Amino acid sequence: MKKKLSVNYSETCKTRITAIRDTMEILSGKWKFHILGTLLETDKMRFMDLLREVEGIGSKMLSKELQDMEINQLVTRTVQQTKPITVVYEITEYGKTLGPIIDEIAKWGISYRNALHTTKDRKNAG
Amino acid sequence: MKKKLSVNYSETCKTRITAIRDTMEILSGKWKFHILGTLLETDKMRFMDLLREVEGIGSKMLSKELQDMEINQLVTRTVQQTKPITVVYEITEYGKTLGPIIDEIAKWGISYRNALHTTKDRKNAG
DNA sequence: CGCATCAGTTTCCTTTTGGAAACTACTTTC
């Protein structure tokens, strides 16, 4: 008569799973990490500059991702009454708390590339 | 004559973007973080136990995600010649280097929940 | 007037992702 550990082994673990799900939902999609990474280094940036900086993104996606992040208070959107109207996006203090995650991810990715170069037996990556 | 910062502002930044892309490609999909999170706490686990532990996953997805991660050497697959054949999945030493990322993500998710509870004005999350 | 820029939005389409359920194949237990 085995009870099959079935029920999720601990409350701590459930909390952890939920936490991971929350974070990843907020950072979902192909572009949020890149936009945030850019905004973390520049602080302020206009729409068109982001469009040029974030390689490969289109205006539809950029617009959508920025809206998502504005809702989640990771960035702010400010309209500036300049000659041709400009809009400035800025990372919030709250958004900056994602810094350590992005740093860890970047760090890992770099060591991954290095591993690829030294031990030639790992999977190819683009 | 403004040169439009256009070209990605620094090599460091390009490296960073590439690094983020690499990591996120390896950890892509709905389930890898959860499987890894589980494996990081238990070390070894059989297929059927993972199927029960990772809430909501189906055998197709579990199988596929494990294969991806085996290719990328994050987990190992070991067939055990027990009465009904069992297969044990184990996180590799290399896979364990993802620990800090997953920890940061979990940490952020937890503080996000806390922020939701205290300041009631943030977006609802499932 | 015609063209360009800024900041998007809309439409239409393809690709990717993921889930449910059925099925394979082998072994053990009742």
Added chain:
DNA sequence: GAAAGTAGTTTCCAAAAGGAAACTGATGCG
């Protein structure tokens, strides 16, 4: 010999994600 457990695979389908290109609408430049 039927049922149940092991570890998957296959098929079929729906939903989500994402891209290209056209369009809006305001303003400014020559």
